[in-house]
Amino acid sequence: MTKQLLLGQTLRFSGNPFTADWNTVTHHSRRGGVLVENGKITAVGEGDDLRRDHPDAAITDYGDGLISAGFVDAHMHYPQTGIIASWGKQLIDWLNTYTFPEESRFADAAYAQDVAGRTLDLALAHGTTTLTSFCTIHPESVDAFFGAAADRNMAVIAGKTCMDRNAPDTLRDTAHSAYDDSKALLEKWHGKGRATYCITPRFSPTSTPEQLEALGALWAEHPEVPMQTHLSEQLPELEWVASLFPDCRDYLDTYERFGLLGERGLYGHAIHLTDREKSRLSEVGASVVHCPTSNTFIGSGLFDMMGLSQTKIRIGLATDTGGGSNFSMLRTMGAAYEVGQLRGEAIHPAQLMWLATEGSASALHMSGQIGSLNVGAAADITVLDLASTPAIAQRTNRAEHIWDAIFTTIMMGDDRAIRDVWVAGKKV
Numbered sequence: 001m002t003k004q005l006l007l008g009q010t011l012r013f014s015g016n017p018f019t020a021d022w023n024t025v026t027h028h029s030r031r032g033g034v035l036v037e038n039g040k041i042t043a044v045g046e047g048d049d050l051r052r053d054h055p056d057a058a059i060t061d062y063g064d065g066l067i068s069a070g071f072v073d074a075h076m077h078y079p080q081t082g083i084i085a086s087w088g089k090q091l092i093d094w095l096n097t098y099t100f101p102e103e104s105r106f107a108d109a110a111y112a113q114d115v116a117g118r119t120l121d122l123a124l125a126h127g128t129t130t131l132t133s134f135c136t137i138h139p140e141s142v143d144a145f146f147g148a149a150a151d152r153n154m155a156v157i158a159g160k161t162c163m164d165r166n167a168p169d170t171l172r173d174t175a176h177s178a179y180d181d182s183k184a185l186l187e188k189w190h191g192k193g194r195a196t197y198c199i200t201p202r203f204s205p206t207s208t209p210e211q212l213e214a215l216g217a218l219w220a221e222h223p224e225v226p227m228q229t230h231l232s233e234q235l236p237e238l239e240w241v242a243s244l245f246p247d248c249r250d251y252l253d254t255y256e257r258f259g260l261l262g263e264r265g266l267y268g269h270a271i272h273l274t275d276r277e278k279s280r281l282s283e284v285g286a287s288v289v290h291c292p293t294s295n296t297f298i299g300s301g302l303f304d305m306m307g308l309s310q311t312k313i314r315i316g317l318a319t320d321t322g323g324g325s326n327f328s329m330l331r332t333m334g335a336a337y338e339v340g341q342l343r344g345e346a347i348h349p350a351q352l353m354w355l356a357t358e359g360s361a362s363a364l365h366m367s368g369q370i371g372s373l374n375v376g377a378a379a380d381i382t383v384l385d386l387a388s389t390p391a392i393a394q395r396t397n398r399a400e401h402i403w404d405a406i407f408t409t410i411m412m413g414d415d416r417a418i419r420d421v422w423v424a425g426k427k428v
Contacts, residue, residue, distance in 0.1 A: 008062030070129025074316030159200035216259025316363030
């Protein structure tokens with residue numbers, strides 16, 4: 001296969017800029033290069049050096065374009081693509097009014113396939129090369145998502161959403177069928193191509209203790225796969241959980257006592273955590289996922305990025321489509337910055353870019369595989385135009401350093417800022 005050499009500004013990381021000085025772990029080259037062979041990154045360095053050392057490489061020169069790892073969305077719901085930006089409800093009413101009626105349609109395989117393809121194409125158009133998605137209770141919805149991702153050679157993480165109470169009849173399974181369907185789908189898809197299966201109870205209020213126990217048993221049988229759910233998103237939700245599980249110490253305990261707390265656990269939102277919950281999540285090295293546009297759109301609260309980043313908890317970043325109000329990880333980074341400001345914390349653009357790439361990959365236990373511009377990673381690459389609109393260009397022209405320019409695109413950019421996307425070494 002022909003070598004591909006991408007030239008332009010490059011941005012990569014050698015560590016976590018939340019726990020180390022961002023200057024020491026962030027590496028920007030004004031005229032860098034990325035060599036791609038057989039779908040992998042095989043060299044990163046100064047563009048002139050790589051050009052000299054690999055005269056047989058096909059060259060794509062992006063000039064001032066910023067070559068970054070592709071964005072990694074660590075928590076979203078592809079079945080909610082059609083209801084994104086629906087007005088006026090908080091979590092529980094939002095689920096009942098918008099989400100559940102839409103998700104009921106995914107028993108139709110053709111409908112699921114249409115939405116899955118549309119979602120992945122929208123993600124790619126916004127520079128996102130990996131999605132972590134909840135599907136619906138219908139196995140057809142899982143097949144549709146993994147099938148569409150395979151067609152695009154995208155690395156994705158997903159699973160059948162399990163619910164056996166507090167949901168419409170059209171969206172309820174049972175403890176037994178949740179286990180059987182999840183196991184069959186896991187065996188069908190996990191590790192096939194770039195697919196990762198994820199055990200997926202929606203959240204404690206929509207699963208009986210019997211279903212949570214069954215899914216905990218499945219996870220114990222397959223500890224190599226991730227498990228995703230929701231945790232401590234809204235205060236009324238916490239009250240509901242307490243009423244449904246009166247014997248549990250807190251929200252996290254509703255998962256822990258059924259075998260659903262572990263290192264490969266992905267806990268979306270995690271806003272209103274108790275000290276015990278923070279301690280347990282840190283002890284096991286679990287991951288929480290920050291969903292800032294969703295948290296503000298639905299009125300959930302302000303995630304403690306700086307506080308949690310000083311623990312052993314891994315942190316990912318996510319759109320949470322469709323509770324999240326945008327498909328763009330640029331807009332998601334901007335929202336994370338705004339949430340930080342409301343907490344009195346100014347998150348540096350290097351930290352934001354790390355969250356959207358390396359940080360989310362780490363949360364998914366896929367460090368070095370995706371979300372990375374380092375040697376050995378999949379060549380999932382996003383190239384940003386740092387002057388994509390007149391409004392952005394006039395600010396970028398005044399930039400005193402690269403972080404001025406990157407920050408402007410984070411705060412003001414959209415899909416127009418995505419100059420090119422490469423997936424496994426092929427330009428989309």
